[in-house]
Amino acid sequence: MSVDMATSDPEDATRSRGTLLMKVPGRARPQKQALKEFNEAVTELRRRYEPAFWPLVVPEARDMxxxxxxxxCGCAQEVYTHGDDRFPDDRSYLDHMTDAQLPPGEFWCAATHASAPNPYREIVEWCDRKIIDFPADPEEPEYAMDPETWALIRHDGPHSSAFWRVKLECGHYGQVCTEIAWKPEDGPKLASRKRITEMRADFEESWSTDGDGAWPAEGPEREHLRKMLDLRWPRPAPDQDCYTCAHISRIVGYQRIGWLVRRTPPVPAPAPRIDRDKIAARLAAAEAEVERLKHQLSSVEN
Structure with a gap:
């Protein structure tokens, strides 16, 4: 079930709508169960937001x-639209990994599926950033690092980093950590050619000696690492692996269920009460007037 707030697809005006209407296999949940879960989700939204924002972020069950x-992926899910004149692919859904809106037609499936490795996507936009402060790193190595490597990267005092929200070429969003002073127009920093030669030799030696246990394993991730070495290890990197791409599904069909809150047909207004006596009197008067006019017309003709 999806009750997150929708955003309209800007291409609505130019593409055909409702082209994916079909009979979706399976049965819809009971209406009472759907309404109960919807109300629970609404309660959570109201807990998260101030009342002043409720008209903007909290949907009304009667409108769904x-x-x-x-x-x-083969799964069927239930979603809502505001009104029965909008289709499920008219809106964008929430990327639950980044809290950003997914491209139209994509949907985060709640089921667990086997997925391919995260593909790497080019960064097309550096959106905004936030600064996060950190305490000094502990003296003892972390992340199973050897003492020599830990000594090279350890911060012996408090430090801060910038975390940028970036848009990828696939339309999804990610996060990149940089130094505070860095700006997108600065471009990436590159390692020296001598250092790249050393790094390449170290990696190749590790891969040849560690065999199947080497990091990263043979495949897309190792190929990407080689690509970064060819580019002289740019920091920040020009691309990023996209978890969303590897796990997202696309909408391929949809079927109407009905209003979340059943709508009662309007009761027709009662017909006005007919007073037979008054109508009979009016009819008699009209007939008498007709007879009078006939008599008057006959007198004129004679």
Whole structure:
């Protein structure tokens, strides 16, 4: 079930709508169960936001129309739209990993699926950043590092880093850590050619001696590392692995269920009460007037 706030697809005006209507396999949940879970989600939204923001972020059950959507992973999920005149692929859904909006047509499946390695995507936009302060690193090595390596990277005093929110070429978002003074227009810092030669030799030796236990394993991640060495180890890197790409599903069909809160047809207004006596009197008067006019017309003709 998805009750996160929707955003409209800017391409709505130019693409065909409702092209994925179909019979989705399976059955919808009972209406009472759907309404109960919706109200629980709304309660959580109201807990997270101040009342002043509720009209913007908290949907009303009476406005929600239920749909079953079929995903390309084979799963069927239930979603809502504001009204019955919008389709599930008219809106963007929430990326639960980054709290950003997914590109239209994508959906985060709640089921667990086997996935391919995270693909690397080019960074196309550096959006904004936040500064986070850290205490000094402990003297003892962390992350299973050897003492020599830990001594090289350890911060012996408090320090701060900038964490940038970045947009990737796939339309998803990620996060990149940089030095505080760095700006996108500065471009990446590059390692010296001598240092790259040393790093390449170290990696190749590790891969040849450690065999299957070497990091990273043979495959896309190791190929990406070689690519970064060819580029002289740019920092920050021009791309990033995208977890969302490896786990997201696409909507391939949808079917109407109905309103979340059943709507009662309006009761027709009662017909006005007919007073037969008054109508009979009016009819008699009209007939008498007709007879009078006939008599008057006959007198004129004679």
């Amino acid at each position: 129309f239920r749909w079953r959507v079929l995903l390309d």
